[in-house]
Amino acid sequence: MAATATETTDTQTPRMDLLRFATAGSVDDGKSTLIGRLLLDSKAIFEDQLEAVERTSADKGYDYTDLALLTDGLRSEREQGITIDVAYRYFATPRRKFIIADTPGHVQYTRNMVTGASTADLGLVLVDARTGLTEQSRRHAVILSLLRVPHLVLAVNKMDLVDYDQAIYEKIRDEFDTFAAKLTIPDLTIIPISALQGDNVVERSTNMPWYQGTSLLHHLENVHVSSDRDLVDTRFPVQYVVRPKSDEFHDYRGYAGQVAGGVLKPGDTVQVLPSGFQTTIAAIDLFDESVSEAFPPMSVTVRLADDLDVSRGDMICRPQNAPTPTQDIDAMICWMTNEPLRPRQKLAIKHTTRNARALVKDIQYRLDINTLHRDQETGELGLNEIGRVKLRTTAPLFTDPYEKNRTTGSFVLIDEATGITVGAGMING
Amino acid sequence: MNVRAKDPHNPGTTGEPLVTPMHDYRLSQLDQLEAESIHIFREVAAEFEKPVLLFSGGKDSIVMLRLAEKAFYPARVPFPVMQVDTGFDFPEVLQTRDNWVERLGLRMIVASVDQAIADGIVVDDGKTSRNRLQIGTLLNAIEEHGFTAAFGGGRRDEEKARAKERVYSHRDEFGQWDPKMQRPELWSLYNGRISGGEHMRIFPLSNWTELDIWHYIHREKIEIPSIYFAHKREIVERDGMLLSAGDHLTLKSGETVEERLVRFRTVGDMTLTGCVDSAAATTGEIIDEIAIARVTERGATRGDDRFSEAAMEDRKKEGYF
Incomplete structure (x- = not known):
């Protein structure tokens, strides 16, 4: 009665890779229209979804199909005409699969943008060509820069409404270039588009012959992201100890985890933190096969040559290249709950696979993400505010600066009473 | 993936390699999705006292179970599976369910809607669909067995409400989901804290699409x-x-x-x-x-x-x- 999957046709498992990008912008910037267009043109929208949107558009008395409705999620949002949270969208082209973290742009949603940006390879900021850069677009760029999103695209939208005017585009471009120089943005691309008309979204537009660059989708398909990961500094947080206790694998003891940095190979000399003991990698297992190397973000099981006492929360690294074990954390923190963060507060902290408690020693400054001004007079951090904070933890964490490694450089703070995630931290170098 | 070697008899010496390998350290999107899902399974197994995997025998839950198998191999999957039996399940699906459970040597719990009706846990008024009656049956079984985490095969591409749901989706004492009170979920740091009576639904396939599922079934020949x-x-x-x-x-x-x-x-x-x-x-x-x-x-x-x-x-x- 059952069947086993077969491979009798010419359909190949695709060799696509994955790009995660975060979008920011308000409805006014045409962000939802742009996402709707990307989904529609890549055939990620199905007829029943499109029909539902057409029906709703007609019910609301619109004389066009509002593609923005495709990305509205919850009924409570539709009723209020707002987006309250990060929504994830998916589409694929023959080259790549894309995961969009779609975040609303208002100031009160900084925490959602931080969340969406935390896993993004690329950030897409939209501006309306008619209004140019706004406080909001600057804020989005600052957040993407703080979260070390390696690639940024500024899409100057609604070019159709300014007669595809090159001068308007160049003014915005130059203004943004000047602003971006103050931030850490390794790779910046600026593209003039019209999401509504489709100019430079999938195909190069014939309406802007003065623009020599690629279309947005072409850029998303080709931007090189694999070199963004740290392939030098070996970091393997032990997540789970695999001990089969079966006759067949009686002596098997493997350390399971996801590679956070570097390339691990059998035969490598490694040290295990916190003990500091050295040994060599005996084998790296991926299910029932042994592999010749493991790199981020592979989930593997590492076997060591010596029988050491290794458990969850330990870190496997190289003897001469280890993260810093420390109980004193200096980090940028985005605060995500109504009750403000204050000195002397105690919180739970989760860093890689390690849990500890943390005491807030000092709030050094609050960063005004619109002006980049550092307010050193602040005594607390409120909801959606970002600041530099010093923490003392009950146990050492094995950290790297966030700018070097987004996995070993990040943590979350949890309210011990409610269990809610209340803060996101990026460790300073 | 091009890094696989069936049996590395000769793992090389301890020094740094003299030559940089020629490949560019990229995972295919399917390998990346697999790696991320396996990370989630291990995280839950490490941090939750009593997880269970909701296993219908449908394609998504089969892919889930395959990922769980890989996450803990060569050890057995360290939690039971549970099926909510509507009484109207396809016999072919139940057969496949049993084959998987037997092959992996797992404990299976069947929470039956018919039994729940007989016990007065849910009420069959003749109008409510079996699908709806599954809710009470499922919540009752989770409570009865004291499960603190339940893996589900939901995908964000399936439906609008799912698109906004977390990988770790918190449920209160009544099993309810409050979309406005969801915890922020950053990087690959999952917050599994719950209080007594609450549980977490875990969606390791959140970022998979229907096509990814089929490509994976095709590749894994499962x-x-x-x-x-x-x-x-x-x-x-x-x-x-x-x-x-x-x-x-x-x-x-x-x-x-x-x-x-x-x-x-x-x-x-x-x-x-x-x-x-x-x-x-x-x-x-x-x-x-x-x-x-x-x-x-x-x-x-x-x-x-x-x-x-x-x-x-x-x-x-x-x-x-």
């Missing part, structure tokens, strides 16, 4: 129920859906039974799950078919989602999968 493949079946056309004819379905006036070549895109409750006309007999042909499909799998085949645009949102709030 067993799935035969009804996903084209077969001849007696069907009844109702409200634009093709329903399987049989004792479970009472014909309405004007309806006729006919034999057609069909397959199922989803395998839920027989009374609600429609099939589609299809000649796809292999996973490869299914992938080709889905790649050009113009209707979502739920839109095509799930009566339970057709009643209102917010049907899923409402059921999720109550505690649905």
